[in-house]
Amino acid sequence: MKKLLLLGLFLGGLWLAIANFTGLAHQGTYDSIVLDFREDVGAAQIEEQVQAIAKQFNISPRLNSEFSLADHVFVVPGDQKLLRALKKSEVRKYTEFIEPNYIYQAFIAPNDPDYGKQWNLRSINVEAAWDETKGKGATVAVIDTGISPVPDLAKTTFVKGYDFVNDRVEAIDDNGHGTHVAGTIAQSTNNSFGVAGIAYEANLMPLKVLSSSGGGNIADIAEAIRFAADNGAQVVNMSLGGGGESQLMKEAIDYAHSKEVVIVAAAGNSNENAAAYPARYPYVIGVSALGPSGTKAPYSNFGAGIDISAPGGSRDGDDPAGGILQNTINPETGESVFEAYQGTSMAAPHVAGVAALLKAEGISNPDEVEDVLKQSALKVENDALNHYGAGKLDAAAAVKLATRGRITFCDFFRWLRDNGYLNPRFWIDGGVIALWPKILMVIGSYLLAWFLRNFFPFTWGWSLSTGLIAGSSGLFFLKGIYLFDAPQWPFRVLGSSIAELGGAIQGTTTLNPIFASVLIPLALIVLLLGHSQWKWFAIGTAIGMTACLGVSAILSPAMMWMGDGIAARIFLLVNAVFCFALARLAVQPGGASTT
Amino acid sequence: MSMQVEGTIERKGLGPGTWALVSNDGKTYELHNPPADLHKAGLNVKVKGEIREDIMSFAMIGPILEVKSFEVLG
Incomplete structure (x- = not known):
């Protein structure tokens, strides 16, 4: 019963809120009203109705312009009171709509001739x-x-x-x-x-x-x-x-x-x-x-x-x-x-x-x-x-x-x-980095690593963390650093994740499909799987790139040769899945990262 | 800093315009108070002068070179 009462109160409140929301349509100013007669109403009938409202409200409807006759659009001077009265009157039946003729304010250009x-x-x-x-x-x-x-x-x-x-x-x-x-x-x-x-x-x-x-x-x-x-x-x-x-x-x-x-x-x-x-x-x-x-x-x-x-x-x-x-x-x-x-x-x-x-x-x-x-x-x-x-x-x-x-x-x-x-x-340059996607990538990669660890327990080591950062976001804050009179590309390269490296030197944020794919983590895992410590770096990059490619697929999928449409999104998502599968395969149950 | 530059005189269209010396290796110098004989675009010259670190200008096209002497090349 109490629940029902609460639901009733909630719905009542919602209705009140919606009913009282004036919206944009009621905010303008107007001093005239537009009447648009239906297309199927004949000229004689329109004339009759126009005469009728002229008499009833003591106003003189006029065509908006010489082009208005074909559209049956008339304008009458009036305010909110007249608008309400017209909407209640007989003429309403013959019109498509009666609405305020809002005044659009143009910014006044100065009169300087040039x-x-x-x-x-x-x-x-x-x-x-x-x-x-x-x-x-x-x-x-x-x-x-x-x-x-x-x-x-x-x-x-x-x-x-x-x-x-x-x-x-x-x-x-x-x-x-x-x-x-x-x-x-x-x-x-x-x-x-x-x-x-x-x-x-x-x-x-x-x-x-x-x-x-x-x-x-x-x-x-x-x-x-x-x-x-x-x-x-x-x-x-x-x-x-x-x-x-x-x-x-x-x-x-x-x-x-x-x-x-x-x-x-x-x-x-x-x-x-x-x-x-x-x-x-x-x-x-x-x-x-x-x-x-x-x-x-x-x-x-x-x-x-x-x-x-x-x-x-x-x-x-x-x-x-x-x-x-x-x-x-x-x-x-x-x-x-x-x-x-x-x-x-x-x-x-x-x-x-x-x-x-x-x-x-x-x-x-x-x-x-x-x-x-x-x-x-x-x-x-x-x-x-x-x-x-x-x-x-x-x-x-x-x-x-x-x-x-x-x-x-x-x-x-x-x-x-x-x-x-x-x-x-x-x-x-504080504005160069889109901060939120980068934070999402880092957090995402740590969550994925944590998720994997639940199934295949391993010790969290520095090599894994380094891999996660390199794969997900890079040392992204370095991208905004400039040294006066020196080239900036070294900072861009250090500040890029593996997926972004393909565009770091030219300074483009468009992803290169060779870098933004499963290829690099795959190569790293193949090369480093035998090494007890560096193996975790490779696994980290695969997990990090899962987050990086996944977030990019949703937020900024612009890729070289592919544009930023559905093809690029699918490419990134598929590679994100590949990266995760690769990490999953490389993490052996009971394996341990040495610290 | 005294130096010698070989290159071509150019008129750079920034603001009301400025006389520049573009060296043969592509570096642009702004000429500071160049003599009237150097007011000629396309002139191939060897200029001896000094880079003025204590001068600023509205042209901002490169180091400001004060002309001490010059030689028109053929």
Whole structure:
């Protein structure tokens, strides 16, 4: 009886919950109602019904468009009350449905006439971010060749800067690079002229450290960073790099970070496996560049030191379409021009602009800004060479995450690095490893070994454990370790399980069927069966690979030559079964692993 | 660090553009304040100069080579 009562209460509760769930369909707004008359109702009858409801509810139904007559779709102005009344009225019998005409809100595009050419701004979803903030109150220091007051910066606000090259207050651009970078951050927008910028209500602080030929010394750059921190900049953009490690510069960066400044730098343009200085210093967000197709631009650096990726453009010869278009100056004449540039120099200010939006949303801690940028970035799967860092910059997702105020600090490795527990010549990419499948593989292999041991008791030894790790997951955490200016493949090989070795050197996560099969454990068992200790390593690899192939078959079956469809899944599952059968055969009842 | 590089002058299209020296073994150097005579893509040259570790630039295409003297090769 008691059980029956409990069941009754449970079902009653369930019914209430379902009945009260409003669902998505009831969340929109509308100020008109759609009536769709049945196809088999004649034109005369429809006309009659339309007249009738016009009279009854004192409204005038109209066709939605000239195409609506054939579909019998009418629209009447009205609210929830009228909708209910219509649904109860006579007209309902003649219609397929009567429903709210929901208003779909399109993000308003700015009225800058060349905004359509800014593929880069649409690719970072900036329009949806503008619903929340346009950067008002934030200040971005542009440490570059200076900024010239070109017409499309006329509505942008400036704060006091400095020219460290010529030692004067006015930091006018004599090259074009700095003005272009400043445009990406805060080009005057919605001014019916030129192009748009990301945080166009933020203030710009021009700091000139690079001469007209594009170079500048580290002493000036370090001073400019301190100037920015002391004069109220919340974000610093450095679209520059090169040279070696400098204590002066490192201290300036540490100082700015202690003053809550977000520091963004370009990764460099030599297509090398490490970011240039200053992007590789702790507390600096290193940015790699994306081309218009959303893949790494051919010139962009990658690997160690890349925290996030953003559009930097990739031009095909003289065609400007793939570049980043902003207002700048012609260095020869000083006249205003709109130019499409490419480079990681162009990618960094996208991140600086979004960082300014986050600062304007009230996030003051620079580590928190970095975390929001990384967590909201569009993740890139299979990024074994770290072309993209945490992913591709997403302005809308970043602002949304910031306003939601739920940020988790999970970047343990960055904490280690920033606090000096790791040598700064190391760099760790926490995002490269899909952690859960690896943990599943390790746990799975231990469970399988435990299961076998129940039937064929054996002693658990180090050789078996080594085999289990090598077969299931490898020392997977090593895959995320980079040594600056050194090849990363040795870490990838050490960090791969046996099944993954076939793609480790090229840096692909696609499995090679020769490695991801029963072949290697079979060979190991044949070779090592006679050895009392190493035999258990071979058995361990067979059990480990059972777990590895089994988990891969379900979660990520991508294989060379087979794709990731049913064929690959069957191949992996069959080989997992073979591996387990092999282990089962090799484990002799009563056998013992020496420790 | 003083050095001598033989190679070809190239104009690299990063940002507003930069003068580079691509050595015969394929390494790219950014030329720091190159004399006007070197502003010519395709020029085959032997450059004596110094790698400037204390200089940064927006081009970021490789080591920054300050030209001390140069010789146009045939």
